[in-house]
Amino acid sequence: MESEKQEYTITAYTENHVGLLHRITIIFTKRKINIESLTTSESEVEGIHRFTIAVTETEEQVIKVVKQIEKQVEVLKADYYKKKEVVQQELALYKISTESLTRGLDVERIVREHNARFLTIEEHFVVIEKSGFRRETVALFEELKPYGISEFVRSGRIAVSRERDGIGKDVEKILAEAAV
Amino acid sequence: MATAEAIQQSTKTKPKPTKRMTGAEALVQILLEENVDMAFGYPGGAIMPVYDALYDHQDSINHVLARHEQGAIHMAQGYARANGKVGVCLATSGPGATNLITGIADAQIDSTPLVCITGQVPSALLGSDAFQECDVLGVSMPVTKWNFQITKAEEIPVALAKAFYLARSGRPGPVVIDITKDAQFEEFDFSYEKCTSLRSYTPKPKLDHSKVAEAAELINNAERPYVLFGQGVILGNAEKEFKQFIEKTGIPAAWTIMGLSALDTDHPLNVGMLGMHGNYGPNLLTNECDVLIAVGMRFDDRVTGNLDKYAKQAKVIHLEIDPAEIDKNVPADVPVLGDAKESLTELNKLVKPNSHEEWLQRFRECDKQEWDKVIEEELHPKSDVLSMGEVIRIINDVTGGDHILVTDVGQHQMVACRYTKFTRSKSNITSGGLGTMGFGLPAGIGAALGAPDRTVIAVVGDGGFQMTLQELATIYQTKAKVKVLLLNNEFLGMVRQWQQLFFEKRYSSTELINPDFQQVAKGFYIPTAKVTERDNLESAIEEFINYDGSYFLEVMVGKENNVFPMVPSGSGVAEIRLE
Numbered sequence: 001m002e003s004e005k006q007e008y009t010i011t012a013y014t015e016n017h018v019g020l021l022h023r024i025t026i027i028f029t030k031r032k033i034n035i036e037s038l039t040t041s042e043s044e045v046e047g048i049h050r051f052t053i054a055v056t057e058t059e060e061q062v063i064k065v066v067k068q069i070e071k072q073v074e075v076l077k078a079d080y081y082k083k084k085e086v087v088q089q090e091l092a093l094y095k096i097s098t099e100s101l102t103r104g105l106d107v108e109r110i111v112r113e114h115n116a117r118f119l120t121i122e123e124h125f126v127v128i129e130k131s132g133f134r135r136e137t138v139a140l141f142e143e144l145k146p147y148g149i150s151e152f153v154r155s156g157r158i159a160v161s162r163e164r165d166g167i168g169k170d171v172e173k174i175l176a177e178a179a180v
Numbered sequence: 181m182a183t184a185e186a187i188q189q190s191t192k193t194k195p196k197p198t199k200r201m202t203g204a205e206a207l208v209q210i211l212l213e214e215n216v217d218m219a220f221g222y223p224g225g226a227i228m229p230v231y232d233a234l235y236d237h238q239d240s241i242n243h244v245l246a247r248h249e250q251g252a253i254h255m256a257q258g259y260a261r262a263n264g265k266v267g268v269c270l271a272t273s274g275p276g277a278t279n280l281i282t283g284i285a286d287a288q289i290d291s292t293p294l295v296c297i298t299g300q301v302p303s304a305l306l307g308s309d310a311f312q313e314c315d316v317l318g319v320s321m322p323v324t325k326w327n328f329q330i331t332k333a334e335e336i337p338v339a340l341a342k343a344f345y346l347a348r349s350g351r352p353g354p355v356v357i358d359i360t361k362d363a364q365f366e367e368f369d370f371s372y373e374k375c376t377s378l379r380s381y382t383p384k385p386k387l388d389h390s391k392v393a394e395a396a397e398l399i400n401n402a403e404r405p406y407v408l409f410g411q412g413v414i415l416g417n418a419e420k421e422f423k424q425f426i427e428k429t430g431i432p433a434a435w436t437i438m439g440l441s442a443l444d445t446d447h448p449l450n451v452g453m454l455g456m457h458g459n460y461g462p463n464l465l466t467n468e469c470d471v472l473i474a475v476g477m478r479f480d481d482r483v484t485g486n487l488d489k490y491a492k493q494a495k496v497i498h499l500e501i502d503p504a505e506i507d508k509n510v511p512a513d514v515p516v517l518g519d520a521k522e523s524l525t526e527l528n529k530l531v532k533p534n535s536h537e538e539w540l541q542r543f544r545e546c547d548k549q550e551w552d553k554v555i556e557e558e559l560h561p562k563s564d565v566l567s568m569g570e571v572i573r574i575i576n577d578v579t580g581g582d583h584i585l586v587t588d589v590g591q592h593q594m595v596a597c598r599y600t601k602f603t604r605s606k607s608n609i610t611s612g613g614l615g616t617m618g619f620g621l622p623a624g625i626g627a628a629l630g631a632p633d634r635t636v637i638a639v640v641g642d643g644g645f646q647m648t649l650q651e652l653a654t655i656y657q658t659k660a661k662v663k664v665l666l667l668n669n670e671f672l673g674m675v676r677q678w679q680q681l682f683f684e685k686r687y688s689s690t691e692l693i694n695p696d697f698q699q700v701a702k703g704f705y706i707p708t709a710k711v712t713e714r715d716n717l718e719s720a721i722e723e724f725i726n727y728d729g730s731y732f733l734e735v736m737v738g739k740e741n742n743v744f745p746m747v748p749s750g751s752g753v754a755e756i757r758l759e
Contacts, residue, residue: 015380019317019327026322067504073326073346076380178379 002059002082009086009159010062012051012069012078013043013171020074024051027068033057037090037156044168045175048076054157076174077167081159088159092137093119094128094144095151101126107147114140125150198369203333203359204229206370207297208237210340213372216268218259218629220244220252224272225312227299229364231270244629244658247650249276251622253283254648257292258626261609262584262634266293266347267626273299274312277358278319282616284354285323289613290438291415293352295343296320303331303360316358325353333366337373345375350383351502352415385503387518387526394514395497396530398471404539405431406469406494408454408483411438411612412476412501416520419443419605422475425524430535432543434462436477437597440608445581445601451543455483456747457594460554461546463745463753466491468542473497476520479509480613489752499523553758554744559599565738566714568595568667574721575637575665576601583635583725584609586627586662588620588644591673594743596639607634618647621664625654628662628730635725637663642694643672652704655730663724664706666734669741670694677742682749701732708732 014020021040028035036054043050051069055062062080070078098121101107111118116130130140137154160166201209207230211219219241223231234243246252249271256267267287271280277298287294301310317329326346328339336359343355399405413422419442426433426443432451433443443450452459454466463485466472472494477483484490487509498505498512499520506515516523558569572595575583581601586609587593593610602608609627611619624638645666655662676690701708707727711720717735724733747756 018329019321022318023321030322064504064508067506067508071502071504073378073381175379178377 005056005058007054007056007083008059008062009081009088009157010051010053010055010066010069010078011081011159011161011167012053013045013076013167014049014051015074015076016047016049017074020072023072024053024069024075027065028055031061031065033061033065039156039158041158043171045171048171048175052156052158076171079167081161085162086159087162088133088157089131090134090137090157091129091131091155092140093151093153094130094141094149095125096128096144096147096149098122098124098126100147107144110140110143114143116140196371196373198371200367201370202229202233202364203330203336203366203368204233204364206333206336206368207340207359207364208233208241209370210337210372211241211268212237213374214266214340214344216241216266218242218244219268219270220246220255220259220626221270222246222249222252222272222276223270224276224299226273226301226361227270227276227297227364229361230297230299230359243270244625244654246622247653248648249279250282250618251648251651251654253280253287253294253296254616254619254622255626255629255651255654256294257283257287257619258586258609258623259630260292260294260626261623262606262627262631262636264606265630266295266344269294269296271296271298272312273301273316274314276312277316278314281319281323282614284320284356286611286614286616286619287354288323288325290611291352291411292354293347294354295340295347296354296356298356298358299364300329300358300360302362304362306331306360316356320356323354324356327356327358329358329360330363331360333363333368336363337370341373341375342378345378346381350381384501384519384522385517387522388516389526391514391516392523392526393530395473395516396527398495398497398514399429399431399473400532400534402471403536404469405429405471405473405536406465407431407433407473407475408436408477409433409439409442409475410436410477412499412520413439413442414605416476416501418476418520418524421521421524421528423447424528425531428528428533429531430540431473432536432540434458436480436483436612437608437610438612439477440597441602442605444603449540451540452547453598455480456485457598457743457745459547459598460550460745460756460758461543463747463756464546465542467493467752467754469494471495471497473499474510475499475524476501478505481509484509484753485747485755486750486752489754499527550745550758558595563738564714565741566711566717566735567741568592568737569599571665571667571717571721571735571737572596572599574718575725578722578725579635583607583637584627584631586610586620586624586636586638588638588640589615589617590641590644591669591677591741591743592639592641592667594674617644620644621648622651622654624662624664625651625658625660628660629658632661635663636661637665637725639665639667641673642666642668642670642692642697645697649700652701652706652732656705660730661728662730664730664732665724666697666732667737668694668697668734669737669739671739673741674743676740680740680742697732697734706730706732708734710734710736712736
């Protein structure tokens with residue numbers, strides 16, 4: 001087991017009930033673990049929601065947290081992954097003034113080089129969208145900074161496992177057994 | 181999606197004939213369907229419709245009116261632990277609900293099955309900071325097994341069915357159901373189906389027989405095996421299987437405070453208590469066994485002391501129902517996940533008959549040392565000052581160990597648990613995990629009402645007693661036959677002991693200038709007596725126990741007596757001190 005703190009992605013498949021988000025986050029609060037990002041969405045399994053939680057912790061602590069998450073009544077299955085065990089992305093939006101676009105071709109070039117795109121171009125501002133790893137969205141931020149970023153937002157980490165079947169398969173099995 | 185359909189999604193229900201009624205009436209019907217014959221609580225604005233519905237069912241549901249919601253919930257805990265049923269507790273919104281929180285946290289950490297029903301402001305007022313509004317769901321979430329807010333009457337049957345199922349199944353625990361006042365008033369077509377499974381919840385992990393075989397292999401080859409048992413044996417109704425296991429294998433067994441009474445005190449393989457104020461041998465020899473078999477216990481820090489110095493030499497087998505307990509504190513070489521009864525039944529088939537006489541002898545030698553240094557003086561003091569231990573010894577003589585012991589928290593708790601003789605399971609009711617002062621008196625009332633054929637003795641200290649002594653009024657009103665034994669040392673004894681040992685006797689805010697407890701008890705119309713001299717002790721205890729009804733006995737004990745042995749905080753179990 002890894003004893004150093006490192007980046008982990010925790011995934012939980014759950015029922016979609018009011019309050020479950022709180023029930024899951026207090027597991028981290030109780031242990032004074034900072035949640036770096038948290039995303040909930042629908043999963044590939046019908047009617048089942050999925051939590052994706054990013055933390056930097058020791059593996060021992062992550063295992064304990066995952067067990068506590070899975071213990072919650074409305075959680076079907078939870079697991080954790082090391083950085084190399086997932087394919088992960090974040091989405092970032094950058095708002096800059098339309099004026100900075102008209103002063104030269106620099107911004108267009110930057111956007112192209114970073115594999116980003118213009119989401120919208122309005123009279124006074126443009127919104128640029130970039131998905132990628134954290135370091136990539138940060139790199140674009142740094143390059144756009146001189147042109148004046150009036151708003152910036154980055155989504156939480158979303159990730160799928162590199163296993164052939166993720167834990168969604170286990171969840172389907174649980175649901176199939178419950179339906180009998 | 182918090183609608184009836186949403187929660188129904190996760191349960192298996194069949195349509196049943198319906199009857200039109202209000203949410204409050206439906207709630208009472210559900211209590212009846214779940215065989216609830218007693219509930220503990222306190223009325224108030226937001227729960228009034230439920231109380232109104234209870235009014236029509238007084239013959240079938242005995243509502244015990246506490247004098248504070250904390251009292252009510254500790255009563256429900258005492259009730260649940262004495263008779264094994266789910267304890268039911270009712271309170272109003274806001275302060276009524278928040279006053280339950282300590283008891284809910286206590287029930288959560290000690291795995292006590294409770295369903296707490298709280299009133300809530302009308303749904304239209306939710307979030308408006310209405311009078312007596314509090315986010316009960318948010319506040320209780322960290323200390324409940326499950327909780328749910330009902331805003332429509334139609335949600336009541338499914339939510340309550342889930343509540344009872346979750347409270348009592350698997351590793352039991354407290355559930356809170358918060359019901360808005362409008363949902364209590366609302367009429368709907370009621371039908372009820374008990375919940376028997378939920379797709380997202382596994383009450384008992386499936387037993388892995390290969391793990392049982394691995395465990396048996398380790399046990400069969402062990403030279404100095406040692407069993408630690410906790411409340412899992414009691415909650416799993418596995419007392420018989422547990423006894424068969426230790427008798428067949430000849431393995432010495434020690435208990436956690438929550439496991440106490442699962443095995444007769446006088447059983448030759450019962451070597452005593454674990455932990456900070458446990459017995460000498462059970463602590464010391466934890467670090468000498470070669471195979472450690474933990475059954476239904478969670479390696480609490482009060483049991484293990486410093487984990488870096490805990491049983492490092494031993495192979496650990498952990499029989500446990502809750503997967504989250506495996507490797508939480510002590511890594512298990514062989515985890516056996518499952519219900520204690522089933523796991524032990526399977527294990528008993530594979531273990532070989534054995535005896536460990538030489539190893540057992542080591543425990544007896546330690547007992548001799550502990551007797552000479554601690555126990556003899558505690559049970560038969562040479563000094564004129566009365567000791568807590570001698571009071572417990574005389575109680576044992578009078579009851580023969582057939583009583584239910586309920587304790588509060590502190591020195592008297594440790595002494596009572598160390599020295600009380602038990603001959604029946606479910607007979608020790610104490611706040612083990614949370615250590616809630618004020619638990620003893622109300623839990624004793626609940627136990628007396630939940631097990632009316634048993635003698636229930638609530639042993640309390642002068643500190644904890646004053647945290648919930650208003651419940652003496654509940655004794656008077658319900659005629660609960662609880663015996664209240666106050667061991668009065670005019671100190672917050674355990675804190676004072678620590679101040680003496682670790683804070684240079686700086687007795688900061690631990691001395692209690694007490695009221696006249698005799699007058700207090702008399703004020704609540706409870707027969708009372710006070711003992712200050714040894715000459716009167718025995719006859720007073722006989723009167724106390726044999727009296728038909730509740731009785732308050734106060735015994736003045738040594739002001740600065742200490743509880744030993746002791747594993748000081750931060751030390752290893754082998755560093756246990758006898759003085």
